[in-house]
Amino acid sequence: DVKVTQSSRYLVKRTGEKVFLECVQDMDHENMFWYRQDPGLGLRLIYFSYDVKMKEKGDIPEGYSVSREKKERFSLILESASTNQTSMYLCASSPQQLGGNTEAFFGQGTRLTVV
């Protein structure tokens, strides 16, 4: 059974704290993604990675950084958490291939509240 696991389901952090959201996949996928989901805005891509140590900015990278030291693990870092980063964060992974169905598999999500 394929699996993407996010380290926490719920998280409460204080403004200014450094926050780490961890994501692990067991499918040997090359691609990994971090999204935030807000009502009315859908899923917005923060960062993605197509290989170990490789990363690309998504549509809303400001205030975030990422780390991918191993193929199975992709971390999202909030350098100094702010209240406007309160959101649901979703991690996903997918294989990297040129054709066919390359559906992404999602973690269960982390609901982060910054107070």
Add this chain to the structure above:
Amino acid sequence: AQKITQTQPGMFVQEKEAVTLDCTYDTSDQSYGLFWYKQPSSGEMIFLIYQGSYDEQNATEGRYSLNFQKARKSANLVISASQLGDSAMYFCAMRELNTGFQKLVFGTGTRLLVSP
């Protein structure tokens, strides 16, 4: 730049009726994939159906079908014989296969409510 547009924030349908959820996309890539996901209130993202840009036939998966009109750049999801369990958020997504390192971009979603 790749973009997905879902213009229906919410849709209502009665049980056993069919419903169409709209999705239009923008891309300059000739090779791409289109996806639909369902997100029930539990929050999990469930893959429903996939359509490749070079697929000649519309994709179907059980009660789900994708009405793919390439010239119009639309990829509408059709759910036949709606069930109460179909009540959820539905997201359309696209991956360009030749550019952008295959990043996956989503629309804003449509909330579907199925009434008895």
